[in-house]
Amino acid sequence: MGNGNTAKLHHYVPQGYLRGFAGTQDRVTAVPLDRSRASFTTSVKNVAAQTHFHTVPGANEPDGFEKMLSVLEGEAVGIIRRMEAGEFPVSEEARMSLSYYLALQAVRGPDTRKTIERLQAKMVRVEVGAGGRANVTRWIKKNLGFDATEEQAQRIWDEATQPGGPPITISTVGHIKHMIDTAEHLAKYLVTRPWLLVRFDRRSLITCDAPVSLIRDSSDVDPWEGVGFATAWGISVPITRKLGLLMSDPMVMIERFEAGDPMIQEIRAAVVGGRLDRTERGTTAMERLFNEHTAESAREYIYCHPDDVRFVPDELHEPTLINMDAGGFMDAEFDGEPWFGDGALSNAEEDAGTPRIAGGA
Template identity: 60%
Template sequence: MAAQNHFHTGEELEEPDWFEKALSGVEGEAIKTIKSFERGEFPLSETDRWAFSYYMALQSARGPDTRKTMEYLHASMVRLEIGAGGRKNVGRWIRRKYVVEPSPEQEDRIWEEGIQPGGPPISSTNLAHIQHLVEIAQELTSYLATRPWSLVRFNRRSLITSDSPVSLIRQPNDEPWEGVGFATAWGIAFPLTRKLGLLMSDPMVVLGGLEAGDPRVQEVRSSVLRGDIDRIEAGTTAMEKLFNEHAAYSAREYVYHHPEDAGFVPEDLPEPNLINIRAQGGLMGMDFDGEPLFHPDEHQEGHDDVGEPV
């Protein structure tokens, strides 16, 4: 990601690099927090816990995979709209979407590009990407802050990281095909340095089966945010493998490690993948032959969506 120039600049703004400057400020504070972890200053105050959780949430959302996934899903939905409407209704779709009168050549191009595998070529602006990742980071922050934290110190073994450094660890009884999210993960791992990792464990364990409306739930939440349940533990071989295998599995394009730590990189690395969610099956996966999938009601026949004759 660092090799992509102007990935977070907004040319539409008076100060195009404002977000890069904001990120630098957040990262600067995070570096101070990590250095305090190295000195054994743990747990954090509640204020610092929220700030560091937001930093981790940004690390999870800011990568090129977030942007590529957003563009892919947008293109998939456009493909469905165009394909389901059928070839004869492409002009109607263009008029409704862009308020222009298309030429026959434009209709042909939109149809061909629209129904191709993956949908039409769609690129989001840097500003749209920034707005999207900030929204995601804000939503994810609480899932990180409200988990019990374990600061894991390694002596002889080392940690690797990747271009997607926040790793989700699925529940032990989950099937391999089941998805895992920030709300449902057994754990969330974040390598801080070669010798220091942060493991955020399942908050449901500390709730002990309490129902959502039980007033004790808020008490437990407050206790977690104060760091009452946080701990520092010595890193083991099993813990190193847990961190490093999930770091490698979560990578989108690149795995990073110190030159001396090549031996800690798992052998079976995944293929590069910049799209986190695939729209498959049903209408999303079908081929379109030009015929509309749905027919308008009788009272709408002969008119498009804005009341123009067709």
């Protein structure tokens, strides 16, 4: 049971981090990607948050994960403040801690949750549709655990095979597990890159609701393909309005590792130990690199110091909470006939928690 002191408003971008972009009284300006809406200035406690976003209903401590995040965020913000004060390179321990914090930041927002739900919905759509209409009751029994009436079977068939798939909601526990597992995997792609800390004087950086940005290699011949943490030329993060962190090309390590270079462990030690890190004075070009990628990474809002609105790029994309999608056979049309002669069904992946499908028992 809860102890009566459960936090209700959960931030998916930490307040301590946002204060690095705030003006007096911890106020930031929020710029909606939906340009039909006006920008506004408010306290950092009012932005990048949702009510009970991390609450686990029925747990002994429903906001236990939120409290754990607060400890991790406090450590990371402390490292950022020391970097701001001139400490760089940071210790190997601090590098590990900050890398995990940034990896977690990349997957903790509503966009990750919505994307998981979208992909799971499409998976269920293909699974049900490929099995054929005659096999829906069998699929319901196997996956939802009840014997469906004809009316229920028809409703689930209609919902499952509609464009985009059925309405699916993953559990908070499913999202939390995905966050922890994915952040542990992604952190290694941050810690093993050379770090460039850029200090700005006259120009400033903006941030957003998804501030970890992947930078594509400018020589990429297939710009339509996605870019990931392992393949990105760089990963940029606005640390404060006057401090940007650019984690640059990891290919030196990757190529030497693949070539079996006997010096790879020494090279890794040099990278992780910060011996390849450097500091650079911010330029107009570097400000634009950070701010344009931050704006591109944003999902719904850009945040900045009230005096820095002029650094928000003029061209902004439409808001979206989907950061990945699947097409091809996932969007196939179904005519009710099974794709396989025996109507065999496959199991949907369960790597993000058990989905709840509207129309069930």
